[in-house]
Amino acid sequence: MKSRGLLLPLCVLALGPLLASCNSSGTERDFERMVNQAHFEYYEETSFFEDRRVMRDPPPGTVPHDRRLGPPEVLHGTASGKFVEAIPVPLSRPMLDDGRKRFEVLCAPCHGVGGDGVSVVAHNMELRKPSNLVAAPVLEYPAGRIYQAIAQGYGLMPSYGQDLGVEARWSIVAYVRALQLRTNGVAVDALPEPVRVRMQKELR
Template sequence: MKRHALATSARFASLLLAGIALASCALQDAPALEGEGDVSGTPALIEIDLERMIYQQRYDPWEAASIFPDGKVMRHPPEGTVPRDRITFAPQVTDGVDDEGAYVDRVPYRLDRRALQRGQNRYDIFCAPCHGVAGDGVAQVAVAMSLRKPPTLVDAPIAAYPAGRLYQAIDVGYGLMRSYAADLTVEDRWAVVAYVQALQRARSTALDALPPAVRARALSELP
């Protein structure tokens, strides 16, 4: 019994060694994979055809295309779809104008302390470097702009602008100022407008008109 077990173990070991030897020979005879080098250790050069997509078969704009029932290669978007970068709100919200194209007078969002704090945060990041923390145009960037300084937002004429006009300046840009539509969501743009209007009201409000608690705090914080 013991002799039979030893013979079986020896036969299994021989088969295992033979399998390893065959696998080694197969690996040595197989060609090297692209990019891994050959058996000598020399790295293989990978040739990349960078122009393959340029010369591939394709349709050009306005070309006839037999694969479509109407024979046109230029396709219309499926009915009911909207591009992911297109917002389909009312023009009062997305453009700052009413149905007749006039600027809206009010921010079309519910305003509370949280909205104003959000507007202040976005204003301090994107607007204050040029227009100043207080909106008065006193800023480090303004000092370096000798030909045309950023305007004050809290004095005439901008202090009299309707909310929609302020929104459009943020949305599409104005003069030397670029559009901030890529940086601020629609709601954030209106939050900035609301905060700018708060700065304007603070600029024109007398201390005596403030509630006692607010007046006391203002007097303690003002220089």
């Protein structure tokens, strides 16, 4: 039994190279050209460059393709090592709409559509419940801390740094702020003039 079991793999081993080196038209094809071409290994020496090093320094001023350049308060939500209080990018209606769409797809499954931490996932997440985003303490968080939770993740919450660019992250922070205002109310005096006038007219 044992020797018969070995026979087939042995045949395949013996025939394998023969089969791989030819195809039906009889011409040979090398599918590993990139791997098999002449190449250097790291740290090898070469006479091609004057300093004989194979590994070259990147040209001066080169930055990694995934490193974003910009002010740290926008990129990281921090300034001088502290979270920024206010959202450091201009707010607009389209940005809020974008934040809402993203929040409802990415965050609501855990934090609830209203941000209050009520969701099926939350109900079943026994170890650590997704935070209520519209009540203390998150309500008092500086904008930068919410941004960082999105960019880097927090405790059991996964990071969304890979999925969301800087603008998209701030749009979600802005929408979380809108949800907080909706839940906790806004002082009439704090409303922008046109909105206040309209509200007072319509409520009269």
